[in-house]
Amino acid sequence: MTDAQPIGFWSYTHRDDHLDGGRIVRLSEQIANAFEIITGDPLEIFLDKKSLEWGDAWRMRLDSVLTGTTFLIPIVTPKFLMSQECRREVITFAGHAASLSLDELLLPIHYVNVPQLTQEAEDHPADEVVELISKRQWVDWRELRLEDEDSPAYRKAVHELARRLAEILDTAPPAQPVELAPLNQVEEEPPGFIEIMAEMEEALPAWYETVQQFAEIIASIGEESTWAAVEIAASDARGGGFTGRMRVAEELATRLAEPVEKVDALGSKYWTELAAIDPGVIGIIRRASEEDIPPEDREAARSFFKEIKELAGVTTTTTAQLKEFSNSVGGAAQGSRRLRPKFRTIQAAVQKVIDSQTIINEWSRMADDVDLGDDDQH
Structure with a gap:
């Protein structure tokens, strides 16, 4: 023990x-x-x-x-x-x-x-x-x-x-820090701290872009849902009843097939990439907190931490918007058996982004707790 x-x-x-x-x-x-x-x-x-x-x-x-x-x-x-x-x-x-x-x-x-x-x-x-x-x-x-x-x-x-x-x-074996290899590593020589930092800095904008793409697809789904609401209102005005509403729901399900497939793939990709490197990034931040890291490593960490905090700030706003959208489609899905699987997929994809935000926020929290000194001195 x-x-x-x-x-x-x-x-x-x-x-x-x-x-x-x-x-x-x-x-x-x-x-x-x-x-x-x-x-x-x-x-x-x-x-x-x-x-x-x-x-x-x-x-x-x-x-x-x-x-x-x-x-x-x-x-x-x-x-x-x-x-x-x-x-x-x-x-x-x-x-x-x-x-x-x-x-x-x-x-x-x-x-x-x-x-x-x-x-x-x-x-x-x-x-x-x-x-x-x-x-x-x-x-x-x-x-x-x-x-x-x-x-x-x-x-x-x-x-x-x-x-x-x-x-x-x-x-349990002794704690063994996980090493994070660069995303594009081709050399046999183990990467150094700076090489890993540089790779991670390149990856961060790509994740931000993924969140933007996600928001764009969700917006297109929202437009289709608005179209359906207008069509239902028009059908009701013509006395179409539930038959007319079912027709609109069927057409909406067809129109949503492609964007729902895209949002599902994008959400899975985003979560998988972040979760796969999460242990390594945590290890990097722990390494940066050590007092004996050389000045060049300290400078690389400072730049990387800045990128993390900026990413966390931007994705937090986008994630909140996606969560609000997910809550709204949850109620709409109850009205049609054909639409229910589509909206479940959308909600699951949004949940992946929300859960991915947990990873980014934890990196940001840990980075905030690391004292790298005054960058004006470097």
Whole structure:
């Protein structure tokens, strides 16, 4: 067992806990108690995400080598995946854990059935947070949550989960920072800090352009939706009734086929590129925070951090607009069975951009915390 006290962050929705009679919070307490009985060491579990204590501990653990003794335990339910805060925690922690080759520290509990996680919802678009969770050895609690908390089956399951946490801490390899190779590397010689920074600087404008393209396609979808609203109004004025509305919906579905396909591909590309390099970028920022980096590396980092902050500022605005659009199409989709899959795809693509913003924001936050000195001195 490591000398640092292990800490767990319990990621759940308060509504789920309320609907389940407080069992989710009690489960965290039961696991912590079982862990201490097994190991003799306390396991502190942070629950209240609204408290300053939770936020301070979260940031400290992410930015510290103590990440190696820190668990994120998401309580996965349909509402969990609807919570942007919960999604943000999974994405952020996954990137930090992967940057240290400590993926096992993300330990999801599948609490209420999520069809996408068990591949029972092939007609739904892929969800990147579900994919992050599915890559881990999640714990199946879907039947156990129905057991009496004092039953032998439930108590044994709590014991096994606590034992698994202890084993992960005992057997986890030392934190190994992930190296980020340049995107266009062709040389056999390992890249230096400056080469990596230069490659990343070139990539940032491309991501910004992707967000702009995304917004343009969404705008074209909005225009088609406006066309449909005008057509429906005209049909209603002619007494077309629901038959006329269905005709417009059918035509709208046809007209949306190409832009929806584009927005789906663009959203997937954007998320995949950012998520793939996230651990490496986190490692770069950690490297830049070291006091002994040479002046030329410090200058490269300063330029890169400036680009990150500018990208975060621009994409934050665009992402907010996309989120507003996604919320508006959600209601419109309910009116037509033919349109529903199209709008689900649009919402899933927008969600990828929203989740990608979590990655960029975390880079920006970490960059803000790095003291690179006064650039006027260089």
